Amino acid sequence: MQKHHISAVIISILMLAACVVAGVTFLEHRKVEPIVRGPGVTEIVKLSKWYPGLEGTAADTDVYIFKGEAPGGSMLVLGGTHPNEPSGFLSAVLLIENATMASGTLYVIPRANNSGFSHNDPQEGAPTGYHFTLSDGSTRFFRYGSRATNPIHQWPDPDVYVHAASGQTLSGNETRNLNRGYPGRTDGTLTEKACYGITQMILAEKIGLSVDLHEASPEYPVINAIVAHERAMPVASQVVLGLEFSDITIGLEPSPKNLRGLTHRELGDATDTLAVLMETANPSQGRLRGRTDEALALEGKDLYYIKAQQLGRLYVPFDEKGHSIEERVGRHLSALIEFAFAMSSEYPDQPIEINGIPAYDELQQAGLGAYLRPLQ
Amino acid sequence: MKIIYLTIAAGVLVLTAWNLWTEKDWRKQATAAMVAVPLLLRVLLIK
Ligand SMILES: [Zn+2]
Numbered sequence: 001m002q003k004h005h006i007s008a009v010i011i012s013i014l015m016l017a018a019c020v021v022a023g024v025t026f027l028e029h030r031k032v033e034p035i036v037r038g039p040g041v042t043e044i045v046k047l048s049k050w051y052p053g054l055e056g057t058a059a060d061t062d063v064y065i066f067k068g069e070a071p072g073g074s075m076l077v078l079g080g081t082h083p084n085e086p087s088g089f090l091s092a093v094l095l096i097e098n099a100t101m102a103s104g105t106l107y108v109i110p111r112a113n114n115s116g117f118s119h120n121d122p123q124e125g126a127p128t129g130y131h132f133t134l135s136d137g138s139t140r141f142f143r144y145g146s147r148a149t150n151p152i153h154q155w156p157d158p159d160v161y162v163h164a165a166s167g168q169t170l171s172g173n174e175t176r177n178l179n180r181g182y183p184g185r186t187d188g189t190l191t192e193k194a195c196y197g198i199t200q201m202i203l204a205e206k207i208g209l210s211v212d213l214h215e216a217s218p219e220y221p222v223i224n225a226i227v228a229h230e231r232a233m234p235v236a237s238q239v240v241l242g243l244e245f246s247d248i249t250i251g252l253e254p255s256p257k258n259l260r261g262l263t264h265r266e267l268g269d270a271t272d273t274l275a276v277l278m279e280t281a282n283p284s285q286g287r288l289r290g291r292t293d294e295a296l297a298l299e300g301k302d303l304y305y306i307k308a309q310q311l312g313r314l315y316v317p318f319d320e321k322g323h324s325i326e327e328r329v330g331r332h333l334s335a336l337i338e339f340a341f342a343m344s345s346e347y348p349d350q351p352i353e354i355n356g357i358p359a360y361d362e363l364q365q366a367g368l369g370a371y372l373r374p375l376q
Numbered sequence: 377m378k379i380i381y382l383t384i385a386a387g388v389l390v391l392t393a394w395n396l397w398t399e400k401d402w403r404k405q406a407t408a409a410m411v412a413v414p415l416l417l418r419v420l421l422i423k
Pocket of ligand 1: 082215
C-alpha cells in the first residue's frame with residue numbers, strides 16, 4: 001500500500017464518521033413530537049381524506065376536528081404553514097390541547113407544511129427546537145423547522161418558480177413555500193399537492209373562515225397585522241376593533257390582488273371561505289438578529305433589534321422586554337376568539353363559540369407551559 | 377427529475393471518492409473528503 005493510500009483510508013474513515021454524526025442529527029429532526037388530544041377534539045383525520053394523492057407522502061398531515069355541542073359555522077386554523085414561525089404552530093397546539101366548542105366546528109392543522117418540520121434552514125443557525133416546563137414539572141419539546149418543504153421530499157428547485165394558476169414568477173426556492181402554492185394542483189409538486197388538499201378540504205367541508213397563522217421578522221412591514229381577502233374585510237375589521245378593546249393593537253391590510261399563491265388571496269378566490277392571515281413579531285427569523293438560540297425563539301429579546309428600533313428601522317415597538325412567545329401566541333389566540341365572535345355576529349344563524357383557550361393576560365402570567373398537557 | 381439529480385450527485389460522489397484515492401497530497405485528499413460529506417448525505421436521502 002502506497003503512503004497516499006494510507007492517508008486516503010484514514011481521511012475516508014474521518015469523513016464517514018462526520019457523515020454518521022451529521023446523519024443521526026438530521027434523521028433525529030424527522031421525529032414528530034406528540035400533541036396531546038384535548039377535551040374538545042372529536043376526531044383526528046389525515047389531510048389525505050380530502051385528497052388521497054397525499055396518502056403516504058411527507059405532506060400528509062393531521063387535521064384535528066372539534067365538533068361543537070350545538071351546530072353552527074365552521075372555522076379552519078392553519079398553524080405551521082411556515083415551521084420556522086413558532087407562534088403559529090404553538091397557537092394550534094394550545095387550541096388542540098385546550099379548546100372546546102360550544103357551537104360550530106373547528107378544524108386545526110398544526111403542521112400545515114408537515115415536511116417543513118423535518119429539517120431546518122441551512123446557514124441560519126436556528127435552534128433545533130425549544131422546551132417548555134409544565135405545571136407538573138415535566139417538560140415538552142417542539143422542533144424549530146424550516147420555512148419550506150424538505151428538499152429530500154421535493155428536489156430539485158427550478159431557477160424560477162412559476163405559480164401555476166397565474167404564471168407569476170418568484171425565486172426558485174419559493175417552489176417549496178406552502179404559502180405560494182395555493183390553490184394547488186394534483187399534477188404539481190408535493191407542496192402544491194398539500195395546498196390542493198387544504199383547498200379541497202375547505203370546499204368539501206364548506207368552511208366559513210380560514211385563518212393562517214404566521215410570524216414575521218420585526219423589520220418586515222406587515223407585522224402584528226391581519227391580512228384579509230376583500231370578502232373577509234367586514235369580519236376582520238370587527239376583530240381589529242375587538243382586539244383594540246383588549247388593548248391589543250393590530251393592523252389590517254387588504255390582500256393584494258396581484259400577489260398570488262397565498263392563503264389570503266387564493267383560498268378566498270377558489271372557495272367561499274373568508275380567508276385571513278395573521279402575523280406576530282419573531283426576531284429569531286429576522287435578518288438583524290444576534291445570537292440565534294432557543295431563548296431568542298421563546299423570549300424574543302435581542303440587543304440588535306433594540307438598536308434597530310432606536311434607528312427607526314422596525315415596524316413594531318422593540319425594547320428590552322422583547323416579544324415573548326406568550327405575547328405572540330396570546331395575540332393569535334385572542335384574535336381567534338374575536339374572529340369566532342365576529343363570525344357569530346355577522347352570521348347569527350351560524351354561531352362559532354370556542355371555550356377553554358387561555359386569555360391573553362393569563363398566558364402572560366402563567367406562561368405557555370401551564371397550558372400544555374403532560375405526556376402520558 | 378429527482379432521480380436525474382440523484383444520479384448526478386451519485387456520479388460526482390464516485391468521482392470525488394476516486395480523486396480522494398488517487399490524490400497524493402493529503403490536504404487535497406481532505407478537501408475531497410469534505411466535498412463528499414454533503415454528496416453522500418444527499419445520495420442516501422438524509423439531508
Ligand atoms: Zn410565515
